[in-house]
Amino acid sequence: MDGLEQKWSAAWERDGTYRFDREAPRERVFAIDTPPPTISGSLHVGHVFSFTHTDLIARYRRMRGIDVFYPMGWDDNGLPTERRVQNHFGVRCDPSIPYDPDFTPPYDPDFTALARPSAEPVAVSRPNFVALCLQLTDSDEKVFEELWRTLGLSVDWSMTYTTIGPLAQRISQRAFLGLLARGQAYQLEAPTLWDVDFQTAVAQAELEDRERPGAMHRVRFAPAGDGISRPEALIETTRPELIAACVALVAHPDDERQRELVGREVLTPLFGTRVPVLTHPLVDREKGTGLVMVCTFGDLTDVLWWRELGLPVRSVLGPDGRLVDVAWGSPGWESADVGRARSAYRELRGRTVNQARRSMVELLQQSGDLVGEPQPLTHAVKFFEKGERPVEIVTSRQWFIRTVEHSGALIARGRELNWHPPYMRARFEDWVNGLSGDWCISRQRFFGVPFPVWYPVDERGAIRYEQPIIAHDEQLPVDPSTDVPHEYEASQRGEPGGFVGDPDVMDTWATSSLTPQVAGQAGEDDDLFARVFPMDLRPQAHDIIRTWLFTTILRSHIEYDSLPWRNAAISGWVLDPDRKKMSKSRGNVVTPMHLLSEHGADAARYWAARGRPGTDTAFDAQQMKVGRRLAVKLLNASKFALSDLPPQGEALTHPLDRAMIARLAAVVADATHSFEHYDYTRALERTEEYFWWYCDYYLELVKGRRYDAAPQAAASVSRALALSLSAFQRLFAPFLPFVTEEVWSWWQEGSVHRARWPDAGELASHAHGPDGDLPGEELALAVAADVLREVRKAKSDARRPMRAALARVVVTDTAKRLRALRLVSDDVVRAGAIEQLELLDGEELSVQVEFAEDAE
């Protein structure tokens, strides 16, 4: 077993075994939209798991005579790479710094961060930073490729793409410009989800909830004006630091308790800002006091109320997550007591959200506006999935792709798609139904695909965002921070009457949503694209249905009015043996290379293949040992069957051989049907189950005949062994590509992975000999196996070796089963070392044995 990975992966590369035929017509192509792994993430045993699943399907289709389009992509774009580069090289990007062609990073890459762990990061220009990103991703990609080759993925390595490469950038930018021309992309100054540490906009799809401790504060709002008798308003909030940003209070329209307040105005505590009390049906009467403070902006509901109730913006939070300076008394910041507002706000200004919250609680306690003590609670807070602090909502200019208006159509697309397993569609529909806004695709980051636009700078130096200067197609890909639009000179950058480049880059999903176009080279090689698109299969894990799967469908729907692929095969996750999700922070990650070298690629693939589509699977080294045993068994069984083979006959003359082949035909039919429905696990189970049975019973039953019997009977065994071995080797080929290729090479021409998938009908025709009585013969095989088992049991009970000879064996069974047994009794006698076999009519099977009094 050892060394097969190196031997055969080199051979496959040399022979182009998995090369895609670019001349293949569309109907003979099976195109796979491979997930480009995030190569800055750590290699994970989950990669082995899900990529094996895809490879199983690819190998099956290829053996069905289909040309499989199976490229590999690397997702090197985006924040994970930036973060890794920062840590790895000890740098941070500062776009205001000019490019330094002689720059060398403070850390020697070969020594990683260990060289100077505590050093301050060095600021570098954007081009230098991007160069470091490219340097690092290049080495990361080599590590991944090495793993994939060792694992035996049957990808065509001549078609590799990256999500940051020129091809992806060109396609991504061209697609963006297409959306812009059709009004499907737009920019807007609007409240945006914002990560204060990365200082970038993030998308709804990149959010996750985390449970965090907090506190509920009951706060009094005084009535505005002089009406002493008017009621005061009580609200409850977890975010008192945003009271300065309060623009309204809202109650449910039917809430009797608030009836007196609604329509009046109240004053914010400390700041004395007049805010109206309004109604909105979304308010939950049961929650808190039934009265909610609306701030610009505390959460997404605030945004909704702000929009629907036509409220003003009063923003206190800066992009760095600190409270900005506010000119109390100026328009929009009117106060009943400007001096008091100023002195209160002085305690908050420049503070982080958490600091400001603590200060605010003290201030409210001093002023008496806090009712009772803050009540500690644990609540879910939204985080950017890669972030450290809760997301905030700040107003900024961002690019969006229209999403919400396509919701209905996207649901319909989801129903058009074949989901494997089918219930995964529910997650997609949940997500589409829950969309709360269009997709924000701009990020205030550096390592990504830039927006291919510039903006004119008018004579007064103002940037005219509403009149973007569009890059010409032949310029793509462009980097507007260094490239110059056609109508301008480089010297005009940033000058009045000149231009500026759009400073942002696209969300990584804005490019990843185009993987079918990138892999198929849309707009670059239209002949290729027409042969592969729409693709056949999108394999991916269930956690990125809302991102990758959703956005890919959206882009394809808008651009081509079609699905990007016909099938989506959803993999589960790998859990650790305690059923916890594996993660670096838990320290429960198993590194895949170690796994492959310890157990072998076939064994690891076996374990992966036992994970059904969509099902989370616990990591289980024991299963890999089982897989290795299966591989070894196939090796040994093949060795037995193929060594010193008597001459093959043309036909299967022996009933036992025919029956075995008939069963095999049924297994082939089952495995084929399962694979057609993406149920590779079932295909493996059925094949494996029958293969062990075949080794334990059939091979034992025919062993004697193969060595000793008359030429014609032996010729039938030879023929049966050749047929069955060939079929087993091909059935196992998708799962155990290395060992099957090895055993195939012993006696066949070419690669097993280019061999034709076994045909159930053809096998069955071998089983129907001229005088074949199929039902009777299949029963014969079953009864023979039963008798053999009973004989073994008797020997085991008597603590005798299996080779111990039996002087006399009496088999009692029904007449029908005995009739069947007679057809094959010669093999049973040899396999059991039986000297005299007697058959006795009875009700059910029972076997009596007498041991021969031999030399023992």
Place this chain on the structure above:
RNA sequence: GGGCGCGUAGCUCAGCUGGUCAGAGCACCUCGCUUACACCGAGGGGGUCGCCCGUUCGAGUCGGGCCGCGCCCACCA
């Protein structure tokens, strides 16, 4: 709060349209170095199929209701 999935031997799981379905592998125990295989082979013990109703001649298998676990989503003030 809504949705989805899962609860079958100590462990990991098969059981497709209801009637040899009570199974497999691992683990455990016993035996056996038999000319494919000791990286092995043969045999064995072990479960009221989460709980309660119902449909049916008959239910792990269908319907309803609970309980537990996991995941996804949510307008979490």
